[in-house]
Amino acid sequence: MTGPPLNKISDVLWEIPESYKKGMNVPARVYADEELLKGMEGAVFDQLTNTACLPGIQKYALCMADGHSGYGFPVGGVAAFDPEEGGVISPGGVGFDINCGMRLIKTNMTTEQVMPRIKNIVDELFKKVPTGVGCKGFLKLSEKQFKGALTGGARWAVEQGYGWEKDLEFIEDKGILQNADTTKVSQTAIKRGVNQLGTLGSGNHYLEVQIVTAGKIYDSKIAKKFGITGEDQVVLMIHCGSRGVGHQICSDYTKLFNTKQKEYNFEIPDKQLACAPYNSKDAQDYVKAMNCGANMALANRQIIMHRIREVFEKEYREDAESLGIELIYDVSHNIAKEENYKIDGKNKNLIVHRKGATRSFGPENQELPKKYQETGQPVIVGGSMETGSYLLAGTRKAEEETFGSTLHGSGRTMSRTQARKEAKGEKLYSDMLAKGIYIKARSMQGLAEEAGKAYKSIDKVTEIMDTAGISKRVCALRPIGNIKG
Amino acid sequence: MKELTRADEEIHVKGKTIEEIFENAAKALTEIMANTKTIRSRKTENITMREKDEEELLFHYLEDILLLKDSEQILFKKFSCTIKKERAYFRLHCTAKGDTINKKQELRTDVKGITRHEFSLAKTRKGWEATIVVDV
Numbered sequence: 001m002t003g004p005p006l007n008k009i010s011d012v013l014w015e016i017p018e019s020y021k022k023g024m025n026v027p028a029r030v031y032a033d034e035e036l037l038k039g040m041e042g043a044v045f046d047q048l049t050n051t052a053c054l055p056g057i058q059k060y061a062l063c064m065a066d067g068h069s070g071y072g073f074p075v076g077g078v079a080a081f082d083p084e085e086g087g088v089i090s091p092g093g094v095g096f097d098i099n100c101g102m103r104l105i106k107t108n109m110t111t112e113q114v115m116p117r118i119k120n121i122v123d124e125l126f127k128k129v130p131t132g133v134g135c136k137g138f139l140k141l142s143e144k145q146f147k148g149a150l151t152g153g154a155r156w157a158v159e160q161g162y163g164w165e166k167d168l169e170f171i172e173d174k175g176i177l178q179n180a181d182t183t184k185v186s187q188t189a190i191k192r193g194v195n196q197l198g199t200l201g202s203g204n205h206y207l208e209v210q211i212v213t214a215g216k217i218y219d220s221k222i223a224k225k226f227g228i229t230g231e232d233q234v235v236l237m238i239h240c241g242s243r244g245v246g247h248q249i250c251s252d253y254t255k256l257f258n259t260k261q262k263e264y265n266f267e268i269p270d271k272q273l274a275c276a277p278y279n280s281k282d283a284q285d286y287v288k289a290m291n292c293g294a295n296m297a298l299a300n301r302q303i304i305m306h307r308i309r310e311v312f313e314k315e316y317r318e319d320a321e322s323l324g325i326e327l328i329y330d331v332s333h334n335i336a337k338e339e340n341y342k343i344d345g346k347n348k349n350l351i352v353h354r355k356g357a358t359r360s361f362g363p364e365n366q367e368l369p370k371k372y373q374e375t376g377q378p379v380i381v382g383g384s385m386e387t388g389s390y391l392l393a394g395t396r397k398a399e400e401e402t403f404g405s406t407l408h409g410s411g412r413t414m415s416r417t418q419a420r421k422e423a424k425g426e427k428l429y430s431d432m433l434a435k436g437i438y439i440k441a442r443s444m445q446g447l448a449e450e451a452g453k454a455y456k457s458i459d460k461v462t463e464i465m466d467t468a469g470i471s472k473r474v475c476a477l478r479p480i481g482n483i484k485g
Numbered sequence: 486m487k488e489l490t491r492a493d494e495e496i497h498v499k500g501k502t503i504e505e506i507f508e509n510a511a512k513a514l515t516e517i518m519a520n521t522k523t524i525r526s527r528k529t530e531n532i533t534m535r536e537k538d539e540e541e542l543l544f545h546y547l548e549d550i551l552l553l554k555d556s557e558q559i560l561f562k563k564f565s566c567t568i569k570k571e572r573a574y575f576r577l578h579c580t581a582k583g584d585t586i587n588k589k590q591e592l593r594t595d596v597k598g599i600t601r602h603e604f605s606l607a608k609t610r611k612g613w614e615a616t617i618v619v620d621v
Contacts, residue, residue, distance in 0.1 A: 041488055041491055042487075042488075043487075043488055043489060043490065043491070044491075068491040068492055069488070069489070069490050069491045069492065070490055070491075070492040070493060070602075070620075071490060071493060071600040071601075071602030071603075071618050071620065072600070072602055075492045092600075092601075092602075095620070096597040096598035096600070096620040097597055097620070132592050132595065133518045133519060133554070133560070133586060133592045133593065133594070133595045134518075134554050134555060134558045134560070134586040134592075134595070136558065188552055191552065191555075191556040192551075192552055192555040192556055193555070194556075195556075196555070201595055201597075202593075202594050202595040202621075203594055203595060203597075203621045243555075244551075244555035244556075244597075247551075247597040247598045247620070248552075248598075250598060251548060251598050251599070254601060258601065270601075270602055270603075271601035271602070271604065272600050272601045272602040274601070356492075412491045412492060413491075414491070415488060415490070415491050415495075416493075416494055416594070416621070417494075417495075442592055443591075443592050443593045443594065445593045445594070446593055446594045449594065485594070485595060
């Protein structure tokens with residue numbers, strides 16, 4: 001195998017030494033077994049070792065088992081920086097889709113109740129939740145109102161009537177990132193996002209009706225705590241982010257930071273890794289803008305959940321409370337957050353970047369709602385629409401080893417171009433229908449890009465992280481209906 | 486060709502002139518989002534801007550196309566560019582023709598942003614070449 005030297009730490013953990021590349025400040029570590037490692041493309045290791053060159057990075061640049069190449073950081077990348085040691089924040093380490101994340105919603109319904117009506121339900125969801133290129137939401141907001149969402153997040157959405165107060169308890173940061181300032185967000189970003197609340201977007205974003213996979217409840221005690229009552233229970237999963245406003249915030253601050261690299265005396269190996277010392281005004285401005293983007297994503301997923309409740313209420317002529325449509329958890333997988341970790345015996349306040357990686361806090365972490373204090377947090381891992389998804393639980397080991405982080409999805413095995421060559425949207429649609437998965441997609445080409453074969457095995461990548469002790473498998477979830485852009 | 490990104494999309498374009506590169510890059514960007522053959526030329530937008538170098542000009546021009554997609558819901562199929570050097574700046578004028586996003590168009594995958602990862606614009610012996618990685 002060509003590429004960097006990979007020293008085996010365990011069957012599921014490999015290390016690239018600091019000496020591999022000039023400028024690396026720490027080693028890089030990859031969670032994978034030999035087979036997964038062989039499938040990882042060279043660009044993942046380039047991007048991961050570039051990340052290891054950033055100022056103030058602590059311990060390791062990390063890549064989770066779903067890792068694949070993106071831009072700047074690899075997708076599945078985790079890195080933590082100490083501001084007291086010149087540590088930075090990098091918009092490219094967060095990604096364009098700020099606070100892209102997952103939301104898992106339980107119901108008290110079973111396959112038997114939902115399967116006969118799945119076509120109606122999916123068609124209605126497709127009408128109520130706009131998807132695809134340039135889609136607009138149903139809310140007509142003034143810029144002033146939209147700014148309320150940027151500072152208020154899911155709390156703002158609930159205050160507008162889109163959801164229940166108790167939903168907020170089950171969202172990271174209780175549905176609102178406090179340090180958000182719209183004066184740090186450009187007018188261009190506002191213009192791009194003002195009409196997009198309540199929309200999914202496209203690419204790998206989706207809204208899925210799922211069932212708990214038979215024979216794949218791995219920990220029934222934790223599953224029960226999370227609200228998973230048994231096989232065949234129907235749940236819903238949302239995957240989307242901050243839409244145009246988040247994308248533009250990333251663009252604006254990457255541009256700004258690139259003009260300042262000389263002033264900061266940084267020599268970064270990739271312009272998309274442009275960063276600023278965390279304690280600088282530029283960095284703090286980005287944090288306040290990033291939090292606005294993150295709040296947009298929280299409000300967005302909250303509004304989409306409200307639409308789901310409306311669709312089910314109409315279909316079953318019962319209210320959402322009696323259908324048990326309640327939030328299990330909402331997690332972010334593109335974000336930078338201040339978190340405290342013990343590094344070499346010393347408590348440090350670090351800036352943890354998760355780019356395609358999910359927070360994985362273990363039991364007794366005070367950030368978690370009371371309900372999950374015993375279990376660790378629910379970690380929602382979205383797989384391909386063909387092969388399904390997973391619900392995991394966070395661990396203390398993650399807090400010790402990976403800055404409280406784990407994987408976020410399956411990870412791609414092939415580029416979108418390759419996927420389009422190997423899968424045809426129409427064929428995929430009919431194959432999936434035959435498997436009992438009804439899809440409404442805005443684009444057949446987009447469908448082909450998301451074919452199951454374009455992704456690693458979700459069973460495998462979640463097993464690797466489970467074996468490593470970073471997140472525990474709770475249950476697998478299999479799609480029966482899906483809407484996407 | 487070396488794979489630059491597995492998660493996102495790469496654009497590689499060539500042109501005899503710098504104007505052609507700008508036109509081809511914009512068309513390639515739009516082709517990721519829609520089949521441009523299904524977009525009608527019913528709306529015209531003029532995009533003008535200036536930057537200190539041609540690479541930055543290309544970057545911000547492509548970002549503007551995304552802005553128009555999100556804020557005005559317009560996708561373009563034809564781009565006609567002129568680029569002039571004005572003292573310390575390069576000035577772009579582009580006339581873009583397209584249409585509001587609608588159900589008759591064959592829409593594909595949304596582009597979230599133009600990344601700076603491996604972004605390049607270079608003069609070659611035969612003309613110009615550019616590489617662009619976009620987040621989808």
